Amino acid sequence: MTAVSDPSTTRAPADRCPGLLRPFLADDGALVRLRMPGGRVAPSVLSEVVAIAERFGAPVVQMTSRGNLQVRALPSPLPPAFVEAIEATGLLPSATHERVRNVVAAPLARELDGMVAAFDAALVADPVLARLPGRFLFAFSDASGSVLSERWDIAYQQFSADSGVVYAGGLASEVALGDAVPAMIDAARRFVEIAPEGAWNVRDLPPTLLPDLLPSWDTPREAPKRPNRAIRRPLRPGVVGPDVVAGVPLGMLTRQHVAAFAEVAGPDAPAVVTAWRSVVVRDGAARVDVLRDAGLVIEAAGPWSRLSACVGAPSCRRTTVPTLDLARSAAELVAARRLPSTQDVHVVGCERRCGTGVSDHVLVAPPTVDHVVTSLTQVPIGGET
Numbered sequence: 001m002t003a004v005s006d007p008s009t010t011r012a013p014a015d016r017c018p019g020l021l022r023p024f025l026a027d028d029g030a031l032v033r034l035r036m037p038g039g040r041v042a043p044s045v046l047s048e049v050v051a052i053a054e055r056f057g058a059p060v061v062q063m064t065s066r067g068n069l070q071v072r073a074l075p076s077p078l079p080p081a082f083v084e085a086i087e088a089t090g091l092l093p094s095a096t097h098e099r100v101r102n103v104v105a106a107p108l109a110r111e112l113d114g115m116v117a118a119f120d121a122a123l124v125a126d127p128v129l130a131r132l133p134g135r136f137l138f139a140f141s142d143a144s145g146s147v148l149s150e151r152w153d154i155a156y157q158q159f160s161a162d163s164g165v166v167y168a169g170g171l172a173s174e175v176a177l178g179d180a181v182p183a184m185i186d187a188a189r190r191f192v193e194i195a196p197e198g199a200w201n202v203r204d205l206p207p208t209l210l211p212d213l214l215p216s217w218d219t220p221r222e223a224p225k226r227p228n229r230a231i232r233r234p235l236r237p238g239v240v241g242p243d244v245v246a247g248v249p250l251g252m253l254t255r256q257h258v259a260a261f262a263e264v265a266g267p268d269a270p271a272v273v274t275a276w277r278s279v280v281v282r283d284g285a286a287r288v289d290v291l292r293d294a295g296l297v298i299e300a301a302g303p304w305s306r307l308s309a310c311v312g313a314p315s316c317r318r319t320t321v322p323t324l325d326l327a328r329s330a331a332e333l334v335a336a337r338r339l340p341s342t343q344d345v346h347v348v349g350c351e352r353r354c355g356t357g358v359s360d361h362v363l364v365a366p367p368t369v370d371h372v373v374t375s376l377t378q379v380p381i382g383g384e385t
């Protein structure tokens with residue numbers, strides 16, 4: 001078994017990102033985070049992780065705002081059998097690089113699957129990149145720009161079958177398809193080499209260092225500003241062509257959910273865990289009934305396509321607000337009253353605002369369920385998000 005370090009209870013900036021080999025000790029026990037670059041994962045692996053969670057900790061698996069998974073309420077120290085079981089799923093291909101494999105990729109873009117896998121292989125093969133901060137994020141997008149709304153550090157956007165653009169530090173450079181991964185790896189290596197102490201992301205670099213980040217890029221130009229409001233919309237639940245975007249209420253995956261993914265897509269076909277608390281089930285459009293019956297959200301109109309919450313009390317020591325219960329009660333009220341859900345709302349227990357999405361209206365420790373209902377059903381300034 002790979003060695004596990006002592007659980008961290010601190011929230012020092014360098015120490016925020018847990019992994020399997022570096023658990024975080026929360027109020028409900030040890031917590032580990034499992035990374036799946038681009039969210040691409042077989043339903044059979046999701047089933048194994050949920051079964052392991054049921055055996056050792058909380059019987060649900062939490063989805064994060066980067067499309068990763070968290071198993072919580074585990075014993076501390078972690079039982080060796082737990083670590084070995086997770087390793088056997090294949091979700092820990094590198095002990096040295098586990099916390100730096102942070103990659104989001106456009107969930108519907110099958111054409112990016114191979115590039116994301118090639119990037120992950122190149123990342124874990126480079127010893128220098130084991131020193132990247134755990135907060136550092138890579139993004140791979142199709143022409144729609146769907147994941148460029150996230151707070152990435154280095155990104156690639158594909159515009160044609162054989163070329164695209166790489167982005168970093170407000171600069172952009174055209175690349176041939178085969179050059180994109182080396183260009184991104186090179187920029188990440190340069191970040192490790194030049195970043196001053198306390199710089200966790202490219203945006204933390206002094207502007208004078210930015211040219212040093214991209215010495216191998218061809219004639220970088222100024223990148224477009226942040227994506228516009230339309231692109232910032234999360235992918236909503238529903239049928240999209242042959243695929244289904246299945247919303248997972250509160251981002252808590254259950255045994256029933258993962259069994260439905262396996263039944264609809266097959267156990268070994270790739271599914272995609274998104275950064276927006278949903279799972280893309282490829283070629284599942286004809287079987288939405290199976291997904292709905294398992295408790296997944298297929299309709300974009302209801303409260304569960306717009307409502308999320310941090311884990312809150314009693315699992316987190318920073319609040320006394322039971323955020324998950326508040327959100328569940330609010331969703332029931334909205335559905336019972338047949339109110340329209342018009343705004344993305346994220347309920348949090350403190351100003352740390354864990355799990356906040358780019359389009360979320362954040363409610364910090366809301367005093368009542370009605371307060372959540374009101375926010376969820378009011379039309380936001382500027383119209384629909």
Ligand code: SF4
Pocket residue numbers: 310311312313316317318319348349350351352353354
């Ligand atoms: S936002 Fe605050 S209360 Fe919620 S999980 Fe994060 S630290 Fe805990």
